[in-house]
Each structure stands twice: as C-alpha cells, then as structure tokens.
Amino acid sequence: MTLLHVQNMTHYFGGLRAVYNYNLSIEPGEIRGLIGPNGAGKSTIFNLLTGVHTPTEGEATLNGVSLIGKSPHEIAAMGIGRTFQNLRLWRHMSVLEHINMASYAHITYGLVGAFFGTALRQKQEAEIEEKSYHLLQLVGADKFADQNVTNLPYGILRRIEMARALATNPKILFLDEPTAGMNPEELKEMMAIIRHVHSELGVAIFLIEHRMKFVMELCDRVQTLVFGEVIAEGTPDEIQNNPLVIEAYLGKDLDT
Amino acid sequence: MAVKTDSFTAPTKRRLATFWQPYTRVAMLSWLTGALVAAILEQLVGRPLAFMLGLGKVPVLFGLVIILKAPLLIPGVIVYVLLIYILPIGLIARLTTKLGNKLAAELLRYPMLVSTVVHLVLLYATLQIWGNINDYRNLVLRLTLISVLITLSLNVINGYMGEFSCSHPGFLALGAYGASAVTVSLFVNDNLFGPAVFTGNWGWIIFPFSLILGGIIAAIGSLVVAIPSFRTRGDYLAIISLAFTFIIKSFIENLEFVGGPRGLSSQPDWANLPTVFIWVVVGVWVINNFVRSTMGKALNAVRDDEIAADAMTVNTRRTKMVAFMFSAFWAGVGGGLFAHVLRYVNPSTFGIQKLAEVLAMVYFGGLNSVYGSIVGAVGFNLLSEALRPLEIFKWIIIPVLLILIMIFRPTGLVAFKEFDVHQIIAPKE
Numbered sequence: 001m002t003l004l005h006v007q008n009m010t011h012y013f014g015g016l017r018a019v020y021n022y023n024l025s026i027e028p029g030e031i032r033g034l035i036g037p038n039g040a041g042k043s044t045i046f047n048l049l050t051g052v053h054t055p056t057e058g059e060a061t062l063n064g065v066s067l068i069g070k071s072p073h074e075i076a077a078m079g080i081g082r083t084f085q086n087l088r089l090w091r092h093m094s095v096l097e098h099i100n101m102a103s104y105a106h107i108t109y110g111l112v113g114a115f116f117g118t119a120l121r122q123k124q125e126a127e128i129e130e131k132s133y134h135l136l137q138l139v140g141a142d143k144f145a146d147q148n149v150t151n152l153p154y155g156i157l158r159r160i161e162m163a164r165a166l167a168t169n170p171k172i173l174f175l176d177e178p179t180a181g182m183n184p185e186e187l188k189e190m191m192a193i194i195r196h197v198h199s200e201l202g203v204a205i206f207l208i209e210h211r212m213k214f215v216m217e218l219c220d221r222v223q224t225l226v227f228g229e230v231i232a233e234g235t236p237d238e239i240q241n242n243p244l245v246i247e248a249y250l251g252k253d254l255d256t
Numbered sequence: 257m258a259v260k261t262d263s264f265t266a267p268t269k270r271r272l273a274t275f276w277q278p279y280t281r282v283a284m285l286s287w288l289t290g291a292l293v294a295a296i297l298e299q300l301v302g303r304p305l306a307f308m309l310g311l312g313k314v315p316v317l318f319g320l321v322i323i324l325k326a327p328l329l330i331p332g333v334i335v336y337v338l339l340i341y342i343l344p345i346g347l348i349a350r351l352t353t354k355l356g357n358k359l360a361a362e363l364l365r366y367p368m369l370v371s372t373v374v375h376l377v378l379l380y381a382t383l384q385i386w387g388n389i390n391d392y393r394n395l396v397l398r399l400t401l402i403s404v405l406i407t408l409s410l411n412v413i414n415g416y417m418g419e420f421s422c423s424h425p426g427f428l429a430l431g432a433y434g435a436s437a438v439t440v441s442l443f444v445n446d447n448l449f450g451p452a453v454f455t456g457n458w459g460w461i462i463f464p465f466s467l468i469l470g471g472i473i474a475a476i477g478s479l480v481v482a483i484p485s486f487r488t489r490g491d492y493l494a495i496i497s498l499a500f501t502f503i504i505k506s507f508i509e510n511l512e513f514v515g516g517p518r519g520l521s522s523q524p525d526w527a528n529l530p531t532v533f534i535w536v537v538v539g540v541w542v543i544n545n546f547v548r549s550t551m552g553k554a555l556n557a558v559r560d561d562e563i564a565a566d567a568m569t570v571n572t573r574r575t576k577m578v579a580f581m582f583s584a585f586w587a588g589v590g591g592g593l594f595a596h597v598l599r600y601v602n603p604s605t606f607g608i609q610k611l612a613e614v615l616a617m618v619y620f621g622g623l624n625s626v627y628g629s630i631v632g633a634v635g636f637n638l639l640s641e642a643l644r645p646l647e648i649f650k651w652i653i654i655p656v657l658l659i660l661i662m663i664f665r666p667t668g669l670v671a672f673k674e675f676d677v678h679q680i681i682a683p684k685e
C-alpha cells in the first residue's frame with residue numbers, strides 16, 4: 001500500500017503560484033528525491049505536507065489518512081519527521097534535550113507526572129533518554145549529547161536535526177537540503193549516514209537536494225520541479241538524461 | 257581594555273580563589289548548620305553585642321537598612337555582621353567539612369526525600385530562629401519567601417517560555433481576593449460579609465483550600481491571556497497582558513462586595529512563617545519538577561523555535577495554555593499568602609508598581625532559572641528595604657539598576673541554570 005499519496009496539490013501565496021498540480025506517491029522504505037532550481041517550490045511542498053501551510057487545493061494522505069487541515073504536531077505524530085533547510089534548533093537546549101523533545105507525543109505520564117515527578121515519569125524519561133542516545137549514535141553525534149547546540153559545527157547540527165526528526169518515530173523522513181553548506185568531506189559523511197539510517201530503521205526518505213550527484217547516488221526515483229510544476233519524474237538515470245531537466249539546469253554543472 | 261583590567265585583577269582573583277578553595281568542599285549540610293548556629297548565637301548575644309557596638313538594637317537585615325539611615329553606624333554594623341554571621345558560619349563550615357560530607361553521603365543512602373527533608377528542616381529552623389528577633393524581620397522574611405514563589409511563577413512565562421507577559425499583578429489580585437473572600441466571609445466578623453459563619457479552629461483546612469481556590473481562579477483568569485497567545489507573540493501579547501492587569505484592577509474596584517476601592521481587610525492571621533515556608537517549598541518543588549521534565553522543556557522549545565517544536569510533535573497550544581494556567585495558579589497562591597500576611601489588600605496594590613516589582617525580580621535574578629528567581633526575589637526585597645529611607649527616590653534607583661542589568665547581563669544574574677536538588681544536597685568531596 002502507498003505510504004504517502006498526494007493528488008493535484010496546488011498552493012498560492014497571495015497571487016504567487018508556488019506549487020501547481022503536484023502529484024506524488026511514495027512506497028514504504030523508498031528513497032525519493034526532489035530537485036529543482038532555487039525558488040521552484042520544493043520547501044513549500046514540505047511545508048504543505050507537514051501542516052505549516054494548508055494547500056489551496058488538493059489532497060494528501062499518509063497510510064490513507066488525510067493530512068489536510070491537520071496541525072504540524074498532529075502530522076508529526078502520525079509519522080512524518082522532518083528537518084529544515086535553514087536549521088531550526090533550540091539555542092538554549094542541549095543536544096540530548098533536543099532529541100528527547102521529539103518524543104513529546106509518546107509521553108503518557110501527563111501533568112501529574114510532570115508536576116510531582118512520579119515513578120512513571122522517571123521510567124519514561126529514562127526510556128526516552130535511552131532512545132535519544134541510540135539515535136545520536138546512529139548519526140554519529142552521541143559524543144556531543146551534553147553540549148549546547150550553539151557551539152557545534154554545522155555538519156554536526158545537520159545530523160542532530162536528523163536524529164531529532166527520527167525521534168518522532170517517523171514512517172517517512174523529510175530532509176530539506178541535508179547537505180546545504182557542507183564541504184565535500186561532510187557531504188560524503190552525510191550520504192553514508194543517510195544510507196545507514198535507511199538500512200537500520202527501514203524508514204522511507206523524501207529528500208530535497210541541490211547537488212545532482214547526491215540525489216543520483218541515493219534515490220530510487222526523482223522528481224524535478226520548476227516553477228512549482230513537476231517537469232520530469234523517473235529513475236536517476238532517466239532524469240539525468242531528460243532534455244527538459246538539462247535545460248532547466250542549463251549553465252549549471254550537473255556534478256556539483 | 258578588557259585585557260588590562262584582567263591582568264590587573266588577576267593576582268587578587270587568584271588569592272581569592274585560594275582562599276575560597278577549601279569552602280568549595282563544604283556540603284550544604286555544613287552550611288546550613290553554620291547558619292543555624294549563627295541564628296542561635298544572635299538570639300543569645302545579639303542584643304548585648306549590638307548595644308556594645310553602639311547600634312542600639314539588633315540590625316534587622318544585616319544592617320542594610322542602617323546604611324542610608326545612619327551611616328555613622330556602618331563600622332559597628334560591619335563588626336556585628338562579621339561576629340554574628342560570617343565568622344561563625346565560616347568557622348563551622350571549615351570545622352565540619354569532613355563530618356558534613358560524611359553525613360550527607362550517609363543520608364543519600366536512603367531515598368532522596370529523607371536528605372531533602374533534613375536539609376529543609378535545618379533551613380526552616382534557621383529562618384524561624386532568625387525571624388524571631390522582631391516582627392519587622394519576620395514580616396520581611398515572609399514577604400521575601402512569597403516573592404520567591406511569585407517570581408518563579410512569572411519566570412515560567414517570561415523566562416522559560418519567553419513571552420513578555422505583564423499579567424502577573426492581575427493573577428496576584430485574583431488569588432489574593434479569591435482566598436480572602438473565603439476566609440474573611442467565613443471566619444471574621446466584618447462589615448462586608450457580616451458575622452463569621454464558623455467560629456471553630458478550622459484554619460488548618462480552610463486556609464489551604466482558600467489558597468488553592470484563589471490559585472484556580474487566577475488560572476481560569478489566565479485563559480484571557482493564554483488564548484490570544486496561540487496566535488500572537490511579542491509586543492502584542494505584552495499589551496494584551498498589560499490590559500488584563502488593568503481590567504482586573506478596575507473590575508475589583510467596582511466589585512462592592514469585596515470592598516471596591518477601599519479594599520478588603522482583617523484577613524485571619526493564618527499566614528505565619530511555617531505555613532508560608534511550606535507553601536513556598538511545595539510551589540518551588542512542583543515548578544522545578546515541571547520545568548525539568550520533557551513536557552516542561554516544551555516551553556523552552558516553543559520559546560526558541562515554535563515551528564520546530566510543532567514539527568517535533570509538541571502541542572504548542574496545549575503547552576502555552578498549561579504554562580499560563582500553571583504560572584497563574586502559583587501566582588494566585590502567592591497572592592493569597594500575600595493578602596494574609598499583610599491582612600489588607602486593595603485594588604491599587606496590584607497595579608503598575610507591582611508589575612515593575614515582579615518584572616524586576618525576574619529579570620534581575622535571571623531568566624529560565626530557579627536559582628535566578630531566588631536570587632532575584634531575595635536581592636530585590638533586601639534592596640527594597642535598604643532603600644526604604646529614600647522613599648520616592650527608591651523608584652528611581654530600582655529602575656536604573658534594572659536598566660544597568662539589562663545592558664550588562666540581559667538575561668539576569670543566574671540565568672539558564674538547572675536547579676538540581678540532588679546536586680545541592682550531595683557531599684562535595
């Protein structure tokens with residue numbers, strides 16, 4: 001059964017048509033890529049599917065349940081975990097606290113536990129912490145657990161955001177330009193981490209990327225978005241050789 | 257410039273550090289014992305010593321009140337503070353370092369509650385004996401303890417959640433009037449509510465009930481600010497919350513059955529030191545529990561990046577609502593205690609000056625920090641008493657101090673520091 005299904009989604013920002021007639025269908029465990037020039041509407045698609053914006057038109061479902069009109073925390077709890085193009089971290093919180101926070105929806109100790117520090121709370125907080133450590137290990141950032149996020153290098157912060165998204169127990173992970181601003185070394189590491197996470201957790205991945213090479217190596221299928229419309233969809237090979245895509249990227253080096 | 261001052265103060269700093277080094281190994285148990293001994297010592301020889309030093313009477317708040325009133329007495333006060341407080345406490349801390357650490361370790365072999373209660377009993381005994389000296393000191397002590405609770409409750413919204421809320425005087429008023437209405441109507445022969453309904457000694461049960469009721473009324477009232485906060489942040493919310501404070505004030509002014517602008521008086525004398533102490537300890541304990549849980553840390557997440565919090569399954573509306581109601585509840589309890597300490601409140605108690613006070617305590621002490629709220633409340637109350645002789649000028653000096661703090665330490669003196677009870681009561685070596 002299809003995991004994530006989007007039908008004829010269109011979105012306007014005032015008079016600006018950011019996304020037009022967008023369709024998508026992702027199977028469990030698949031890695032899907034979304035490429036396109038700056039301002040094409042890629043991040044907007046993420047925001048529409050995660051409840052940040054409500055699409056002007058169209059339908060989207062996760063495991064058959066509609067996402068339209070739901071708030072971001074409901075959608076996150078349903079199984080879409082995400083990262084942000086421009087990191088969104090909590091600057092006064094430690095790395096471990098970041099990952100713990102994403103288990104919010106799984107807390108059942110309630111206000112009584114929070115106010116009076118019940119045994120159930122101790123137990124759950126310990127479990128949450130254990131899970132967080134495990135996820136930090138998975139992305140290779142566990143040695144920073146107790147540090148504040150303001151002092152860490154960029155590449156590490158991207159990994160922390162990924163671990164945080166994974167802590168929501170997603171069925172599908174949205175990664176918005178996971179390698180933006182990274183040097184070639186960090187880029188290689190990130191690629192390995194994404195592969196590792198995918199094979200360990202079996203989670204489906206939907207990623208936005210700028211660098212063709214990255215998308216070509218990781219993804220099962222790729223969509224190309226230009227001015228809010230999908231102009232091509234297929235396997236990495238098909239996309240790379242599609243004249244429309246080459247034209248959209250004209251003047252750009254496909255390998256960067 | 258910075259380098260120059262550094263190199264100038266470096267030797268002094270080093271000498272201070274060497275001097276202080278042995279004291280860093282002193283367990284809280286020893287410090288509290290020292291404080292208790294100092295309080296007992298003052299009880300025994302305070303009066304004659306003060307007389308010998310030419311002070312006339314025991315300096316009430318470490319001589320802070322005397323500094324502006326009678327500057328000539330300052331040397332005497334310094335000697336008094338040294339002999340009664342600093343030397344005995346320092347001496348006992350040093351002498352009992354080993355013993356204190358051993359005992360602290362021993363206590364921690366039982367559930368943590370045991371050691372916590374032992375520490376609290378020591379603290380309470382110290383305060384009780386220290387506060388016995390005279391009524392004024394006892395009053396300042398109780399008001400300061402209540403200030404700690406009120407400051408911490410405001411810190412939940414303004415510090416932990418990062419909203420600039422000005423609604424606290426309104427919450428205090430709701431709690432003060434809510435609790436007073438119950439106690440005065442049921443237990444006092446007064447002009448407003450008529451003769452007392454109960455005559456027996458029911459205070460021990462009715463007083464907690466009335467404080468909780470005041471807290472609940474404040475919590476319900478807080479929805480007026482909490483609901484707009486779902487969509488509004490920053491300046492607009494600050495204005496809404498300020499309006500709330502004024503609305504509550506004029507609402508009570510027009511409420512004849514609680515005395516209108518004349519206020520409500522003759523509350524029963526139930527807010528004695530042990531009662532206030534217990535309520536403040538319970539309040540601080542619950543608030544600290546909350547802000548250290550993942551559920552409470554959601555406040556921080558909403559403050560630092562609401563969109564990210566939402567995307568990480570945090571129900572931001574619920575978080576805001578809980579924060580406001582929780583904060584208002586404790587403010588209401590604080591207001592109820594406050595009314596029963598002063599045994600008189602009127603609507604103008606809860607105006608703009610009260611707002612300036614509570615904000616000053618939070619921002620002076622430190623955002624997002626229980627330590628900060630304690631430092632802020634104690635520091636502000638002492639300062640406020642010290643400046644009392646200046647009368648109206650006090651309200652020039654305090655804002656100026658606040659501005660200086662905002663410039664040089666924008667988050668306050670002890671901000672963003674976790675209050676870990678285990679760490680406090682644990683042995684230090």
Ligand SMILES: Nc1ncnc2c1ncn2[C@@H]1O[C@H](COP(=O)(O)OP(=O)(O)O)[C@@H](O)[C@H]1O
Pocket residue numbers: 013016018036037038039040041042043044045
């Ligand atoms: N919240 C918003 N309000 C108005 N316009 C927006 C908003 N978010 C994005 N846009 C516009 O929508 C278009 C697509 O943006 P975006 O999805 O961020 O592009 P991409 O991620 O592909 O670079 C851009 O023209 C951008 O200016």
Ligand SMILES: [Mg+2]
Pocket residue numbers: 042043044085
């Ligand atoms: Mg983008």
